[in-house]
Amino acid sequence: DYELCEEWGHLYPVPREDLINLHREHLLHLLEMGDMEKALQLLQRIEDPGVCLAISEQSLDQHPNLAASHFLADYLTAHFYASLTTARRNEIQALYIGSKVLLTLPEVSRVNYFHLSSRPLLMLEQLLMNMKVDWVAVAVQTLHQLLVGQEIGITVEDIDSLLSKYAEKALNFPFTLKEKRS
Numbered sequence: 744d745y746e747l748c749e750e751w752g753h754l755y756p757v758p759r760e761d762l763i764n765l766h767r768e769h770l771l772h773l774l775e776m777g778d779m780e781k782a783l784q785l786l787q788r789i790e791d792p793g794v795c796l797a798i799s800e801q802s803l804d805q806h807p808n809l810a811a812s813h814f815l816a817d818y819l820t821a822h823f824y825a826s827l828t829t830a831r832r833n834e835i836q837a838l839y840i841g842s843k844v845l846l847t848l849p850e851v852s853r854v855n856y857f858h859l860s861s862r863p864l865l866m867l868e869q870l871l872m873n874m875k876v877d878w879v880a881v882a883v884q885t886l887h888q889l890l891v892g893q894e895i896g897i898t899v900e901d902i903d904s905l906l907s908k909y910a911e912k913a914l915n916f917p918f919t920l921k922e923k924r925s
Contacts, residue, residue: 745769749788759794766798767805774802774811786818796823803835809853812860813842833896837861840889840897847881864897864905871909879906 748765751757757765766789773782789795796819803815816839824832841860844867845853859866863886870879883902890899 745772763794763797763801766794767801770798770802771805771807771811774807774814777810779810779814782814783818792823792826796826799823800831803838809842809845809857809860812838813846816842834861837863837897840886841866843889844882844885847885848878852878864901867902868905868909871905 745765745768749769752762752765766785770782770785773779773785786795786799789798799815799819799822803812803819806812807815816835819827819835820832820839827835838861841863844863845856845860848856856866856869859869867879867882867886870882883906886897886902887899890897890902
């Protein structure tokens with residue numbers, strides 16, 4: 744049905760907003776089905792860059808599943824980096840990095856942290872508070888690799904500071920040790 748509507752749009756004038764809505768729904772459908780190749784082909788068929796940008800951004804704002812969010816954030820960064828405002832660019836890059844970190848977690852646990860996908864530092868803190876030290880190690884390694892050359896408001900120093908803070912709390916004993924005297 745989407746393809747038929749798309750063909751109809753080539754034959755008859757369709758208002759811009761309706762065209763954006765059609766392509767957005769089609770794109771979200773393809774992404775929900777896990778067909779990233781067809782989703783990419785759909786975006787490449789759209790001739791007007793403004794329409795393509797609007798479709799991609801609106802789709803991302805619908806908060807699709809993890810793989811779809813990752814795909815859209817990557818696509819927007821790769822194709823429309825210069826067209827985005829600095830704040831929006833940082834938001835999309837944070838979502839890309841957060842979704843990449845989520846993909847390093849065990850699949851059954853991803854749903855528990857999905858709501859933090861646009862805030863990777865907060866996700867890292869949540870993992871620390873939940874005592875998921877092995878996951879934190881992998882997440883930190885991934886973050887260190889992804890943050891090289893990125894400006895998203897998170898730095899390697901922020902990660903190190905967070906880890907230091909929780910390491911200090913782990914070593915903080917609320918009682919004093921008493922000496923045993925013989």
